[in-house]
Amino acid sequence: MYTIPGDVGIYYDDDGRKFVSILMRFWYLTSARLPDNDMEGTRFFQVAIGGxxxxxxxxxxxxxxxxxxxxxxGVPPDWTITRIEHSKLLD
Known part of the structure; x- marks a missing residue:
């Protein structure tokens, strides 16, 4: 539904290697049946489908x-996911 970079950082380690870190934030709609009290930060919408x-x-x-x-x-341009914060939707 909506995506935005939350934080972009450039830093160097003690050996002089250069790193870039990008935090991406995603907002999305789901129709999964979730418990009302377990989902922190959720918003509810009523959507009429088909009129x-x-x-x-x-x-x-x-x-x-x-x-x-x-x-x-000289280092290969490979991106690595270093953190994931994603709600567990279903067991």
């Missing part, structure tokens, strides 16, 4: 993913 009839409940959830890459000269 008249029963409305479907949708929830707005967030997920955060942090990516890191070394930018030292």
């Amino acid at each position: 008249e009839g029963e409305a479907e409940t949708k929830r707005l959830l967030t997920a955060n993913y942090e990516f890191q890459r070394e930018f030292t000269k």
Whole structure:
């Protein structure tokens, strides 16, 4: 539904290697049947699908993913996911 970079950082380690870290935030709608008291930070929406009839409940959830890459000269340009904050939707 919506995506935004939450934080971008450039830093060096003690050996002089250069790294970039990007935290991405995602907001998305789900129709999964979730317990009302277990989902922190949720928003509820009533969406009528097909015009008249029963409305479907949708929830707005967030997920955060942090990516890191070394930018030292001569290092392969591989990104690594270093952190995941994503709600457990179903067992």
